[in-house]
Amino acid sequence: MKLQDILNTIPVLQVLGPLHKELSSLCFDSRQVGQGALFVAVKGVHTDGHLFIEKAISLGSEVILLQELPTEINPAITYIQVADSAKALGIAASNFYGNPSHDLKLVGVTGTNGKTTVATLLYQLFTALGYQVGLLSTVENKIGTDVIPATHTTPDPIQLNALLQQMVQAGCDYCFMEVSSHAVVQERIAGLHFVGGLFTNITHDHLDFHKTFDSYIKAKKQFFDQLGKSAFALTNVDDRNGAVMLQNTAAHKKTYGLTHLANFKAKVIESHFYGMLLAVDDHEVWVKLVGGFNAYNLLAVYGTAILLEQETDKVLTALSTITGAEGRFETVRAQTGVVGIIDYAHTPDAVDNVLKTIAGLRQQGQQIITVLGCGGDRDTTKRPEMAAVAVALSDRVILTSDNPRTEDPAQIIADMQAGVSVSQTRKVLSIADRKEAIRTAYQLANANDIILVAGKGHEKYQEINGVRHHFDDREVLELTFEEK
Numbered sequence: 001m002k003l004q005d006i007l008n009t010i011p012v013l014q015v016l017g018p019l020h021k022e023l024s025s026l027c028f029d030s031r032q033v034g035q036g037a038l039f040v041a042v043k044g045v046h047t048d049g050h051l052f053i054e055k056a057i058s059l060g061s062e063v064i065l066l067q068e069l070p071t072e073i074n075p076a077i078t079y080i081q082v083a084d085s086a087k088a089l090g091i092a093a094s095n096f097y098g099n100p101s102h103d104l105k106l107v108g109v110t111g112t113n114g115k116t117t118v119a120t121l122l123y124q125l126f127t128a129l130g131y132q133v134g135l136l137s138t139v140e141n142k143i144g145t146d147v148i149p150a151t152h153t154t155p156d157p158i159q160l161n162a163l164l165q166q167m168v169q170a171g172c173d174y175c176f177m178e179v180s181s182h183a184v185v186q187e188r189i190a191g192l193h194f195v196g197g198l199f200t201n202i203t204h205d206h207l208d209f210h211k212t213f214d215s216y217i218k219a220k221k222q223f224f225d226q227l228g229k230s231a232f233a234l235t236n237v238d239d240r241n242g243a244v245m246l247q248n249t250a251a252h253k254k255t256y257g258l259t260h261l262a263n264f265k266a267k268v269i270e271s272h273f274y275g276m277l278l279a280v281d282d283h284e285v286w287v288k289l290v291g292g293f294n295a296y297n298l299l300a301v302y303g304t305a306i307l308l309e310q311e312t313d314k315v316l317t318a319l320s321t322i323t324g325a326e327g328r329f330e331t332v333r334a335q336t337g338v339v340g341i342i343d344y345a346h347t348p349d350a351v352d353n354v355l356k357t358i359a360g361l362r363q364q365g366q367q368i369i370t371v372l373g374c375g376g377d378r379d380t381t382k383r384p385e386m387a388a389v390a391v392a393l394s395d396r397v398i399l400t401s402d403n404p405r406t407e408d409p410a411q412i413i414a415d416m417q418a419g420v421s422v423s424q425t426r427k428v429l430s431i432a433d434r435k436e437a438i439r440t441a442y443q444l445a446n447a448n449d450i451i452l453v454a455g456k457g458h459e460k461y462q463e464i465n466g467v468r469h470h471f472d473d474r475e476v477l478e479l480t481f482e483e484k
């Protein structure tokens with residue numbers, strides 16, 4: 001592709017060297033540079049891509065997009081200087097793949113919890129309505145029914161636009177994607193054209209990366225600030241920061257909520273372990289998901305479908321058939337009547353929601369035993385909060401490992417224990433081995449008790465010191481249930 005076509009709409013500060021060049025590929029990692037690649041030097045969290053420019057040149061790159069010019073200029077190379085190379089990378093990737101986000105209807109979902117659930121429900125709903133649909137999510141990426149494994153919640157701009165191009169080629173009408181706060185800050189979505197954006201909620205997470213709750217809010221809001229005026233911006237008005245998200249957006253502002261006045265409203269009429277009866281804009285509908293938080297997720301999905309001009313009756317019918325994402329409130333039953341629930345709750349708010357949902361559904365005498373860990377190399381301040389919530393809302397809690405990554409599991413557990421008050425310690429056991437923790441929960445359970453295994457949901461691995469070992473909460477729970 002011609003360099004000038006890749007640079008289209010990128011605000012360039014200065015060019016050194018010839019502009020008439022043909023590029024074979026686009027790359028931001030020197031380790032992947034091939035002959036004729038355009039190398040984009042991006043400043044990261046751990047290092048700076050500018051340090052690898054010489055390496056990229058030695059591997060065959062003749063064009064470098066960068067923020068800071070090197071002290072020695074190589075006359076054979078074209079240097080393109082921009083103010084923000086991460087943003088330029090997003091736009092370049094879009095141009096390189098033929099601006100695929102303009103050729104389908106792209107909707108982004110952001111928020112602390114519920115992104116995967118909402119994006120997956122939208123994928124399922126629009127598929128049920130007869131469309132060809134794409135999905136970009138934490139659990140998996142999909143092009144129609146083809147599954148492409150996901151490495152991130154929101155992929156890097158090159159992978160992202162390559163996937164969107166494949167969706168366009170496969171005839172997708174829509175793509176529903178998760179927009180993580182990391183992706184907004186790192187400009188992974190720069191250059192994309194969204195027809196709509198939706199906000200689920202914002203609570204405590206990722207403070208290792210954003211440092212303060214205010215800058216975390218700003219990151220989410222920035223997504224809505226970037227939407228165009230023909231797009232819609234749909235927010236949860238019951239969330240304390242729901243309205244803030246739309247303050248500066250040019251998009252059509254729309255709201256949903258269960259308690260505040262909103263464009264789209266819902267009420268939970270009945271709740272069971274196998275589903276709920278909802279009133280959605282005064283229409284009654286049985287759904288297969290459980291929990292007040294899923295009433296929000298389903299309402300957001302309904303509102304989006306209406307804003308995308310789908311017929312109400314058809315949307316309600318499809319809404320009653322969809323099931324959501326893997327590893328979210330999945331139940332497994334033992335012969336003894338013990339109920340196991342696997343859920344990806346990995347924030348204090350998610351643990352609170354899931355345990356309150358279980359408490360609302362349990363019969364008299366059923367105990368709740370929670371198995372919970374926190375990820376290593378991630379926000380440490382949420383650890384005591386997650387433990388405190390779990391202890392307050394469970395009869396027994398077993399603190400264990402999630403993905404320790406490079407941290408000592410005993411230290412992560414100690415951080416969690418700091419959230420347990422002295423009077424509550426009798427409820428708590430600490431067992432670092434997650435498999436042992438799950439087995440112990442079952443040993444402690446009486447017939448019909450409920451075991452919540454939280455934090456890893458769909459994940460099929462446990463990451464320890466850079467190695468991903470096979471681990472599947474559902475598999476472990478099922479094998480454990482066969483033991484007694």
Ligand SMILES: CC(=O)N[C@H]1[C@@H](OP(=O)(O)OP(=O)(O)OC[C@H]2O[C@@H](n3ccc(=O)[nH]c3=O)[C@H](O)[C@@H]2O)O[C@H](CO)[C@@H](O)[C@@H]1O[C@H](C)C(=O)N[C@@H](C)C(=O)N[C@H](CCC(=O)O)C(=O)O
Nearest residue numbers: 028029030042044045046047049052152153154156180182
């Ligand atoms: C903290 C974070 O978000 N890191 C992401 C970031 O990497 P980084 O900033 O650490 O990059 P770096 O190592 O400092 O390198 C800087 C630059 O130098 C380049 N480089 C580096 C070394 C070299 O030899 N040559 C070279 O060219 C790198 O390619 C990069 O362009 O940019 C990389 C490329 O896009 C991402 O893969 C990487 O995600 C890491 C693996 C990660 O774990 N990210 C998580 C935290 C994340 O993004 N999570 C969110 C949200 C999760 C959720 O709530 O669902 C997600 O969207 O998945």
Ligand SMILES: Nc1ncnc2c1ncn2[C@@H]1O[C@H](COP(=O)(O)OP(=O)(O)OP(=O)(O)O)[C@@H](O)[C@H]1O
Nearest residue numbers: 112113114115116117138153293328343344345350
């Ligand atoms: N609307 C919601 N409000 C609060 N908690 C929710 C909501 N939806 C889901 N949850 C809880 O959060 C967990 C994670 O849900 P989900 O995977 O949909 O969120 P996510 O935003 O995609 O998370 P991630 O940031 O890891 O991608 C669920 O397992 C459930 O416990």
Ligand SMILES: N[C@H](CCC[C@H](N)C(=O)O)C(=O)O
Nearest residue numbers: 346374375378402403455456
């Ligand atoms: N997307 C989330 C996933 C957390 C899942 C949990 N199992 C962990 O490893 O901490 C994050 O990057 O914070």
Ligand SMILES: [Mg+2]
Nearest residue numbers: 115116138153
């Ligand atoms: Mg997700």
